[in-house]
Amino acid sequence: MSGEQREFDIVLYGATGFVGKLTAEYLAKAGGDARIALAGRSPDKLLAVRDSLGDKAQSWPLITADAAQPSTLNAMAARTRVVVTTVGPYARYGLPLVAACAAAGTDYADLTGEPTFIRDSIDQHHKQAADTGARIVHSCGFDSIPSDLTVFALYRRAEQDGEGQLTDTNYVVRSAKMGVSGGTAASMVELVRTAATDDEARRLLDDPYGLSPDRAAEPQLGGEPDMRWRRGRDIAPELDGYWVGPFVMAMVNTRIVRRSxxxxxxxxxxxLEYAEQMSVGRSVLAPALSALSAVGNTATVAVGSRLLHRVPNKVVERILPAPGTGPSEDILENGHYTIETYTSTTTGARYRATIAQKGDPGYKATSVLLGECGLALAVDRDKLSELRGVLTPAAAMGDVLLSRLPAAGVTLETTRLG
Incomplete structure (x- = not known):
């Protein structure tokens, strides 16, 4: 069955989870004429989600599918152009769905922030997906759209201006307000546990080019830059007076950008040298906060992986938020982020890309980003990259997302600084 003959444009898998419900709400509002279905393990829960959406969604079909039953995933993937999935931790539940989409030639988008899962997806399914014409696109939420799209936008701007290629490039979270959900906590625990017991996983997490399609072809630019703490002025004169520390999700986002x-x-x-930081302000305490954030981020996997795997699962489950839970309504609606990415080019030109969005970054804002990625894959197919296989957002649909996101409430602009 060709993509043009598929029954659906988008199947949203995991529609009953916290981010799944938010994504369903967004698609009900912004999906236009796209043919959409909701999928998950429980027909009753799926029905409740559909009933909570507007009138337009009441005709959306419901599909029962379960990662523990690959045949249901295969059947689901064969019916649609695109599968959008929020079912994590992806290292535990994701690969059967990637396999189903790669085999069926079905495009796929997820929210993973798990480098080990992405590496497994590449190693096991990239070639088949390329052969069948599937685009398997990981990290389509707050991780890693702002990272991937701001660097892509800077590349396009420098190209337009004839100012050469990018060199030293730094992503700086200037402000953010967000909460924590059970799904994110579960993914982080899964990543740390894997690092504790798997030497290959630890090597991957230590390698700045761990998601590269050809590791031997990568430039040798020195050690991993992700864990630096710096004065803002070392990044750009516009940040003079500020201090920055490493951003907690740099381990994932930087590798996505390098793969792009x-x-x-x-x-x-x-x-290209790329690092991610977050501003810790300009007070007298800022240098200490910057240094502490660098130490803290470095220790997260190194120390956490040695300790967490010794803690019984039942104890961890009691401490962390339950899967399917998320931030309060106030944080969901009033959360926000503003990120600036600075670069210098081979001709000496300097640029800044700024991306900003309202809504909790990991949930409300992420549901918009994921929804737009699904719609881009489903309805803008003639405008997408010719690349196939296991891709990144920028490599699969960079230009399309630059065009779509402003209308979705995502501000993204580039400025020449010098």
């Missing part, structure tokens, strides 16, 4: 560069045949440049 490689998949795009190093269009950003072979001298």
């Amino acid at each position: 560069n490689a998949l795009l045949d190093y269009a950003y440049g072979r001298r």
Whole structure:
């Protein structure tokens, strides 16, 4: 069955989870004429979600599918152009669905922030997906759209201006208000536990080019830059007076950006150095906070992996938020983020890309980003990259997302600084 003959444009798998419900709400509002179905393990819960949506969604079909029953995933993937999934931890539940989509030639988008899962997806399914014409696109939420799209936007701006390729590039979270959900907590625990027991996983997490399509082809630019603490002025004069520390999700986002560069045949440049930071302000305590954040982020996997795997699962479950839970309504609606990405080019030009969005970054804002990725894959197919296989958001649909996101309430602009 070809993509044009599929019954649905989008199947949202995991529609009864916390982010799944938010994504269903967004698609009901922004989906236009797209043919959408909701999928998950429980028909009763799916029905309750559909009933909570507007009139337009009441005709959406419901599909029962379960990661523990791969045949149900295979059947689901064969019916649709695109599967959008919020079912994590992805290392535990994700690969059977990737396999189903790769085999069926079905496009796929998820929210994973788990480098080990992405590496497994690449190793096991990239070639088949490329052969069948499937686009398997990981990290389509707050991790890693702002990272991937701001660097892509800077590349496009420098290209337009004829100012060469990108070199030193730094992502800085200027402000953010967000909560924590059970799904994110479960994914982080899964990642740390894996690092504790798997030497190959630890090597992957230590390698800045761990998601590269060809590790031997990558430039040798020195050690991992993700864990630096710095004065803002060392990044850009516009940040003079500020201090920054490493951003907690740099371990995932930086590798997505580097994979995008490689998949795009190093269009950003072979001298690209990329790091992610968050501003800790300009008070007298800022230098200490910056240093502490660097130490804390470095220790998260190194120490946490040694300790967490010794703690019984029942104890961990009592401490962490339950799966399917999330931030309060106030944080969901009043959360926000503003991120600035600075770069210098091979000609000496300097640029800044700014991306901002309202809504809790990991949930409300993420549901918009994921929904737009699903719609881009489903309804803008003639405008997408020709690349197939296990991709990144920028490599699969960079130009389309730059066009779509402003209408979805995501501000993304580039500024020449010098």
